[in-house]
Amino acid sequence: MKRKIIPQIEPYIGKEEIKEVIESIKAKWISGGPKLKKFQEKIAKLFCVKHAIGVCNGTQALYVGLKALGIGKGDEVIVPNFTFIASANAVVWAGAKPVFVDVEKSTFNIDPQKIEKAITKRTKAIMPVHIYGQAAKMSEIMRIARRNKLLVIEDAAQGVGVKYKGKPVGSFGDVSCLSFYADKILTTGEGGMVLTNNDEIAKRCIILLNQGRTSRGWYIHEHIGYNFRMTDLQAAVGLAQLKKLPQLIKKRKRIEKLYRKYLADVDEVKFPYIDPDGFNVPFRITILVEEPQALMEFLDKKGIKTARSFYPLNMQPCYKIKGDFPNSLYAYKHLLRLPSGVNLKETEIKYICQEIKNFFKKNVSKATSK
Numbered sequence: 001m002k003r004k005i006i007p008q009i010e011p012y013i014g015k016e017e018i019k020e021v022i023e024s025i026k027a028k029w030i031s032g033g034p035k036l037k038k039f040q041e042k043i044a045k046l047f048c049v050k051h052a053i054g055v056c057n058g059t060q061a062l063y064v065g066l067k068a069l070g071i072g073k074g075d076e077v078i079v080p081n082f083t084f085i086a087s088a089n090a091v092v093w094a095g096a097k098p099v100f101v102d103v104e105k106s107t108f109n110i111d112p113q114k115i116e117k118a119i120t121k122r123t124k125a126i127m128p129v130h131i132y133g134q135a136a137k138m139s140e141i142m143r144i145a146r147r148n149k150l151l152v153i154e155d156a157a158q159g160v161g162v163k164y165k166g167k168p169v170g171s172f173g174d175v176s177c178l179s180f181y182a183d184k185i186l187t188t189g190e191g192g193m194v195l196t197n198n199d200e201i202a203k204r205c206i207i208l209l210n211q212g213r214t215s216r217g218w219y220i221h222e223h224i225g226y227n228f229r230m231t232d233l234q235a236a237v238g239l240a241q242l243k244k245l246p247q248l249i250k251k252r253k254r255i256e257k258l259y260r261k262y263l264a265d266v267d268e269v270k271f272p273y274i275d276p277d278g279f280n281v282p283f284r285i286t287i288l289v290e291e292p293q294a295l296m297e298f299l300d301k302k303g304i305k306t307a308r309s310f311y312p313l314n315m316q317p318c319y320k321i322k323g324d325f326p327n328s329l330y331a332y333k334h335l336l337r338l339p340s341g342v343n344l345k346e347t348e349i350k351y352i353c354q355e356i357k358n359f360f361k362k363n364v365s366k367a368t369s370k
């Protein structure tokens, strides 16, 4: 019997999302309306912040957040060298320069000890990213920011439900940004949000994403803005997802535990360190192996879809910046993302782990027969 393909990731959506979307369509609220308002209020409550402002995606949420903080030409923003490229690109589009800082070898989050060395007269902000659903060291980062009078913009695109010392990530920075892309912990298809406790920053965000005015149906524009709005159709999906969030988090934690259990006796496989100061929500299950590419190709033949991790930003063809970033390079060279969808069954995880073991057995017999 042919085995079905096990995807690397898939959204956990179903009849609850369909019901909410149908409600929006029946009510003829398909752009921003009551569901968006409710979704924003619920997200603000979840993250313990005053304002949550819906944006069309996480990249634009970062851009809007940076502009609302007054960051632009001549400014520098410290960004981890190991993250999705959108973190740095948003800084560039805001008119500023991203300055890359290496990550810790244990968690692959920005290394606070290296942040201070990267601060210059032009540095305006630090952008920690909570990578793969694990909190960056926010106490140290906030201390450095205060000491150097810097702003903090948290990229919490991968951080819904993640906590640091009991506090939600996304509630530390002057501004924080979420992504609700299809692969995220909580999805609306495409979508994002800006979070802040500051009324003035919130107002600037709304003006910027809403054609330079605070509300629709008003045609005097004091500023030149954009249309980066979120819709009620997206918010409808988000509201259904929010109801499932505790379940989604529990399922992700269970999957992580099962992988760790079934791979515990495989010496060739290591897992990233989980910082006990945080509460992680495994956005992706990652392992560290000597040759991720070979393992990925082997598993692909068995119908198991995996993926490599981020290419260090400084090495990206569009950035190409010289520097010493050994841990970002190590992460790229060794991390492999295993199937991480919340629909995964224990039998599938067992099968994936068995195939990983087969890969190493095969490679040992190859090496010994040389």
Ligand SMILES: Cc1ncc(COP(=O)(O)O)c(C=O)c1O
Residues within 6 Å of the ligand: 057, 058, 059, 060, 083, 084, 086, 087, 129, 155, 157, 158, 178, 179, 180, 181, 190, 191, 192
């Ligand atoms: C760390 C990080 N920042 C920003 C983004 C951008 O979010 P979006 O895809 O919603 O624009 C992502 C999306 O994958 C991300 O992982």
